[in-house]
Structure formats: C-alpha cells, structure tokens
Amino acid sequence: xxxxxxxxxxxxxxxxxxxxxxDSQWAFGTDFEDPLAGxxxxxxxxxxxxxxxxxxxxxxxDALVYSHRLAQWTSNAPDLExxxxxxxxxxxxxxxxxxxxxxxxxxxxxxxxxxxxGSPVPPxxxxxxxxxxxxxxxxxxxxxxxxDFAVTMARLLVFSTYRLALLERLRDSNDPVLAAIATKGxxxxxxxxxxxxxxxxxxxxxxxxxxxxxxxxxxLVWPLYDELFRTHHVEAAAADQGFGVDPSGLAxxxxxxxxxxxTTSGVERPxxxxxxxxxxxxxxxxxxxxxxxxxxAEMQVVARAHPMGLW
Amino acid sequence: MSLDVGPxxxxxxxxxxRVVAEVTDPEMPMLTLADLGVLRGVAHDAETLxxxxxxxxxxxxAMATMRDDLVHRLADHGFDRVEVRVSLTxxxxxxxxxxxGRRALRDHGISAPGPAPRHDGPVPLNxxxxxxxxxxxxxxxxxxxxxSEFGATACKxxxxxxxxxxxxxHVKEI
Numbered sequence: 001x002x003x004x005x006x007x008x009x010x011x012x013x014x015x016x017x018x019x020x021x022x023d024s025q026w027a028f029g030t031d032f033e034d035p036l037a038g039x040x041x042x043x044x045x046x047x048x049x050x051x052x053x054x055x056x057x058x059x060x061x062d063a064l065v066y067s068h069r070l071a072q073w074t075s076n077a078p079d080l081e082x083x084x085x086x087x088x089x090x091x092x093x094x095x096x097x098x099x100x101x102x103x104x105x106x107x108x109x110x111x112x113x114x115x116x117x118g119s120p121v122p123p124x125x126x127x128x129x130x131x132x133x134x135x136x137x138x139x140x141x142x143x144x145x146x147x148d149f150a151v152t153m154a155r156l157l158v159f160s161t162y163r164l165a166l167l168e169r170l171r172d173s174n175d176p177v178l179a180a181i182a183t184k185g186x187x188x189x190x191x192x193x194x195x196x197x198x199x200x201x202x203x204x205x206x207x208x209x210x211x212x213x214x215x216x217x218x219x220l221v222w223p224l225y226d227e228l229f230r231t232h233h234v235e236a237a238a239a240d241q242g243f244g245v246d247p248s249g250l251a252x253x254x255x256x257x258x259x260x261x262x263t264t265s266g267v268e269r270p271x272x273x274x275x276x277x278x279x280x281x282x283x284x285x286x287x288x289x290x291x292x293x294x295x296x297a298e299m300q301v302v303a304r305a306h307p308m309g310l311w
Numbered sequence: 312m313s314l315d316v317g318p319x320x321x322x323x324x325x326x327x328x329r330v331v332a333e334v335t336d337p338e339m340p341m342l343t344l345a346d347l348g349v350l351r352g353v354a355h356d357a358e359t360l361x362x363x364x365x366x367x368x369x370x371x372x373a374m375a376t377m378r379d380d381l382v383h384r385l386a387d388h389g390f391d392r393v394e395v396r397v398s399l400t401x402x403x404x405x406x407x408x409x410x411x412g413r414r415a416l417r418d419h420g421i422s423a424p425g426p427a428p429r430h431d432g433p434v435p436l437n438x439x440x441x442x443x444x445x446x447x448x449x450x451x452x453x454x455x456x457x458x459s460e461f462g463a464t465a466c467k468x469x470x471x472x473x474x475x476x477x478x479x480x481h482v483k484e485i
Contacts, residue, residue: 035374038363038396081459081469088461095370099399168433180399184369187402187485190434195460197438253433260436 035098035124036177041106044174047241052175053108054137055238057127058284059166060100061138064128065292066159067093068299069146078149085195089156092188099181101127106177120310121303129303133292137234140275140283141224143292150203150210151217157196158221161257162228164189165250174242197261204265215267222270228254230277232284323390327360328353330388337376338464341415344377348407351398359392360385367403368465368485405466405484420448422470422481447472448479 043049070090077083105112105123112123113130121130141159146152167189170182203214229251238244262269281287303309331353336342344350344364351363362381366374378395385393405424408416413423422445428434441460446453452474460483462469467480 036397036399038361038394039399081461084463084469085459085461088465091370091372091465092368093370095366095368099369164434168430176400180402181369184366184399184402186430186434188368190430191460191483191485193434194437194441197436198440201438257436261438264438 034102034122036102036106039177039180041103041177043107044176044243047175047243048237050108050110051234051237051241052243053104053111054234055244056100056104056107056178057111058137058232058234059170060097060104060127061136062142062159062163063093063100064097065136065138065295066142067091067097068295069142069144070152070156072146073152082149086152089192089195092185092192096181096185096188097128098124099177103175103177103181115307119308121307125303129300130307133288133296134286136283136288136292136296137286138283138288139224139227140289140292141221141228143283143289143295144220144224145291147217147220148213149199150213151220153196153199153203154214154217155221156192157200157261158225158228158258160189160193160196161254162250164193165253165257166245166247169245169250173244178243193257200261201265204267214265218267219270219272222272223275226274227282230282230284232282235284324353324355324360326388327355327385327390330385330390331362331381334377334380334384337373337380339416339419339421341419342408342412344381346409346412346415348403348405348409348412349377359394360390361394361396363396363398365398365403371465373464403485405482408482416482417448420479421467422446422448422479424482424484427484443481443484445470445481447474447477449477450475 043052067090070086070093073086074083074090077086101124102122105127109123112126113135115121115126115130119126141155144155146155164186167182167185171179171186173179173182200214203210205211229247231246231248235244235246239246239249259269277285278287331350332343332345334344336344336347336349339347347367349364349367351365352361353363354361362385364374364377364381374397381395382393404427406427408424416423425443425445440457443457444453445455447455447470450472452472454473456471456473458469458471458478460468462480466482466485468483469478470481471478
C-alpha cells in the first residue's frame, strides 16, 4: 500500500511516519532518488535527442518486459537454485531497464507520460507503469508466457545471446550513459547466457522427455527470431549518429554462438516460418502480440491505481 | 559545521572521509563501502559534501540504502549538506574489493572472488561449469561443488563443500 500525498486531507495519515523526518530506522530507502544522480547526461553533438530517447526505450523495454516475465518464475521454478537464478537474472534486467528508461527521460522529457501535478512518481516509473501497449518498443520475443522450464531456457538462450552481442557493441556508443550501461550489462548478461546455454545442453542431452520438451520449446520461441535483426528506422538513425547499434549487423554473430550451443546439444537449427510484421510494424514499432495487454495489465495495475503514490 | 575557506576546509574533508570510511554494505556488513570498492570519492566545495558511489550490479537494490546510510552517518557528524552521486564509469569490478575486504569475507564464511575476466572483445561462450580455484571458507577443503551461479544477492554464487558438507557463498568475478 503506497503512501498517498493528499495535502487537502483533514485527517492524519497513519503513513506519515514512514515518509517524514528521520527514516534511518528503515532498512531500505523510503524515497526514490534519480538512478542517474550526478551522471553527466549531456547529449553528444550530432545526436538527435528524440531519437536517443526512442532508442533507449527500445533497449529498456526489452529488459523491462522480459524481467517481468522471468520474475513470474519466482516461487515456481523446478528447484530453489533455479528459482533464485531466474529472480537474479530478472533483477539484473530490471536494473538495466531502470537506467535505460531514466536515460530516455533525461534525453527527451516529452516521452514521459503526464501524471497529475505533484505526483512523486519518478520519470522511469512513469514510463514503465503509465505507458499504453502501443508505446512499448520491445521486441515481441520477450512477451509470450513462460511456458515450461525448457521453453524458458530456449527463450533465455536466444534473448541473452542477442542482448550480449548488442551490448558488446553498444560499449562504443558516443552517448557516455549508454556506453556505461552497456559495459556493466555485458558482465551481467554473460552470466545469463552461460546459464541458459548450460541448461539447454543439459536438457537436450538429458532424458527423452527433457529433450522432447526442449525441442518443442525452441520451436515455440523461434518464429520471433528474425525480428531481432530487423532494423527499425530509429535503430538505423541510432547507428548513423553513433549512439546505437544496427541489429541487422548482429545476425551472423548471434547465429554463430547459437550454432555452437545447438551443435554441442545435437539440435538442428529450426526451419520454422517467422511471425511477420502487422501492417508493416513489429514490436519496435509498438505492435505487440496478443498476450502483451495482459502482461502490462498485471505489471501496471497497482501503480496506475495510485498515480500519487510514493513507494 | 564551519565552512571557512583555508586549512579548516581540508580538516573537514579529512573528517568526512573518516566518517564515510566506516559506512558498511547493507547486505554484507562485514565490508565497508570502501572495502567493497563501491565508494569512488569524497569531495566538497564551499557548501556541499559530495560522495560518489558506483553500483556493483545494475539492479542492486542496496544502492538506496547505501545512499541513506551515507547521508545519515554524515549528518550525525554535522555534515548537513551532503549529495550522493552515482558513477557508472568505470563499471564496478570484483577486483576492487580490498585485501582487508577479502579477509573480512573469509572470516565470515564467504569465499572471496578470484581475478575478474577481461571483457574487451566478445565474451566467449562457456557451456561447462565455471572452474574456480576455491577452498571452503570454513574447513579449507579444496573439494567444493558449484550449486548455482546465482545466490542470495546479485553478486554471489552458491557452493557446497564436499569435505565438511556446509554450503557457502562465493562473491562472483565480474
């Protein structure tokens, strides 16, 4: 339950004690602070601020939406170690999302949804919880339900291989904030990819049933593979202006890494029809799969009920 | 506090540094922020004391607590105008944990990280369990098994000693 700022209230809120005065008694910070406090957010010459913001939303939304999906495994994974692993991976991605959405808001405040005057909701939260589906710019690969553990490992392998290749190149971004987020992210996502790769191998060479489930999982994930490498005009501009990466240039590298895992696992690369664009648009253009609305509803409902909430 | 210009200012800064040096990590309180390597600097101008910290992992939920702890500890010592800044570059590395910090970890049953891998080019895929030269922080046995690369906090992996059978945490190399 959030503490609601209501200056007109004529009764005392029982939560006043939580936010006023000395909060050193609380284990965790009771107020938000800018995750980029003190970071130089000046925009490099020749960089279009609105393109930079749009690009940060894309990479931030990939991390945010996938983080939400992976967090749904919490308390449901096959064993405690993997429960903790998936929660940790979700947390790393949530941290990356927070920095990227904060970077988007700092670059172009116009992307942040308007909230009532005096709302204490920070800009990165406004972006996460108060944007509608069409405003999200994530690739569609991160949206589907988790399915079983094998489906999840197949998707995590594809996603983390793609994101690692992307972040490795983004370290050379001429936007110092993006370069810093990428440098940190590479260290984290390298662990995610190896975790997924090991489970992929284990399931593929485990029992007949684990292999059957893994192959079914890969087939479920694969139709959204090509979209990862489809260049949206914002990504083209990002690459042109030196702050981002053209994803079409990642396809070979990602393919080679996946081929290593597939070969070691004795699994053929799927030949499966790809999910096409809808009216020319994919996830990067705000066109999402059917499950996206339910995912956002669950993720956003509490925050939206309390636009004046302080968490 | 007095904020006169001149030598007194430097004395204040030295005092502030000593206060800051005692603030510990909220998740691993046997380590100071300095020992952990997240404390990147203490400086001040005529009005404000600025403390710079860097996150260990992007999603580290302890950052807000570290900020609060720094502000409160400094306020207790008379520093009222404190700004805590975040630095993202260079990215934190487990190599920054001090020798004293490594000893403190071991003394508390946590295995300290080995040298961090260098990630300048593409990170090579590793499908085998990561090999680390570890000994059990309780009994010293080198017979240890990795249970999971992920643990109770973002920065730790879980191990089990096959000698004394106790589980233990290992701070990961990044």
